Amino acid sequence: MSAPSSRRGLGSPDPPAGRRPTAPGPVRSGMTWGARLLVGALVMVLAVVGVTALRVWQVARVDDQRPADAVVVLGAAQYNGEPSAVLAARLKHAEQLWRDGIAPRIITVGGGATGDRYTEAEASRDWLIEQGVPSTAVEAVPEGADTLRSLEAVAATAQERGWESALLVSDPWHSLRARTMARDAGLEAWTSPTRSGPIVQTRETQLRYIYRETGALLFYELTHASVDTAGSGQG
Template identity: 40%
Template structure:
């Protein structure tokens, strides 16, 4: 009788310990300054590193290009950051051309197969997931916690409204200076 209770207890608790595993953890771009991640990019990279170490993803893709005056791309800086913290080079993919959330996902798409876990700021995540689905990517999200200003939430809500209305993802709302950067 005691064994039956123990097995029932283990079966009941098993789903609580089960964690999803993704083929890719995808860190969406945010600014870098002179080869160092901005605070926003560093929060995203730390979250991705934690998820990777937990075994939640097999590989990490870091997206983001550079402004004309920059020496380094966001993807390059992010990959160096993760490699310096023990992520094997073969587990990293660095996308270095994109200049918007839409381009982050568009340029990564040919390189990613399977299930994706998008890592970005909590206010930015709903728009990123909408764009991922628009591009046919199988994506779920991981919202990086933070104390985000109300204006960031409002701007992201307007971006999503823009997309829900069927307007192009590129243009005014996906410029180099969007809120996720």
Template identity: 35%
Template sequence: MMRFAIKSVGIIVALFLLLMNYAAFSIWSFSNENQLVKTDAAVVLGAAIWDGTPSPVFAERINHAIWLYQHDYVNFLIFTGGKGDGEQYSEAEVARQYAIEQGIESEAILTEEVSTITEENLEQALLVSAQEPIESYAIVSDPLHMKRAMMMADDLGMEAHSSPTQTSAYTSWSSQAPFLARETLFYVGYMLVKPFR
């Protein structure tokens, strides 16, 4: 009985590691899937702000969305993200101000300021865009975040296209490896709980 239990545990561990490796490969392979098609709006997934300004990671997401707008790939920018601990402003409001300073018209910007995680970013983006002529979306985030974000967007019924930042702050392997490990855990966790939602 003990040998059977040990063998069973070993099989479970091996299967879990196989799943993790497959997920990591899938995330990495999808990371540069840049679907440059015309959509109604770019949804910029929230990221950290530092003392009222976008962090380098967030700034690159905003910059990419601005590029999409300026090159007529989208008609609206939707900035997402609430207030972090100790922050005076929400991520979305900081992004909005940053975009306006780059010459984007305020009428082309929508914001939601309550979300704290990726799935909430997307859910709230759907809500704030409901009163506008918006039916299709370009999802903007860092390349290694795109696989999970696109799966969530699909589960929400969004007509969504992947548009990762082309100038991510995560460029070296030393910065990419922890991000990939984190994303792999979150991606596998989401897949495992999804059937029970």
């Protein structure tokens, strides 16, 4: 009688004697821990930048005007006492806020470059007086080559005069950073941005300033220093 034969599938020869089949090893993803950390850090940075840009855009859309001790006009370029188009747009808005009774006074700010006959604050004050705002209702604080230094000077003046609150007038994209700096300096601050002027005319310009302000705000929050852009009014 013959021995029973084992049945195997075709093409499956018996393994060599003394050898056992090995199980397949784990599949490797191909990404090291260092690479994963790098990707994670990049995602976090992009998230922070994205959230900051969204905040800049959101605050730019808000006109938070309310009664205050003073309307503060942030400086921009002036040419021999004549406000630039950017500065003139801010001043017109501040004048209207004053006429609407939002605040009893307007504070103009901004220093001057070497050789200038006028500071930004002085050119702004003179322009408002020419429009019929009484000189007793306008005060120039001609200090600061950037937003931070100007607002610190305004905060010091407010403390001397016994003022506590301020309504800041600038361009929309500048609002969040200016408000943050003013509050850090001790002012109870809100923003009422101008809706006219060259900075708000085209979508390309708006996107460029949102991009710029996002970087400038992150820089300030990290260092509590200002981006040095003297004459722009947005340093």
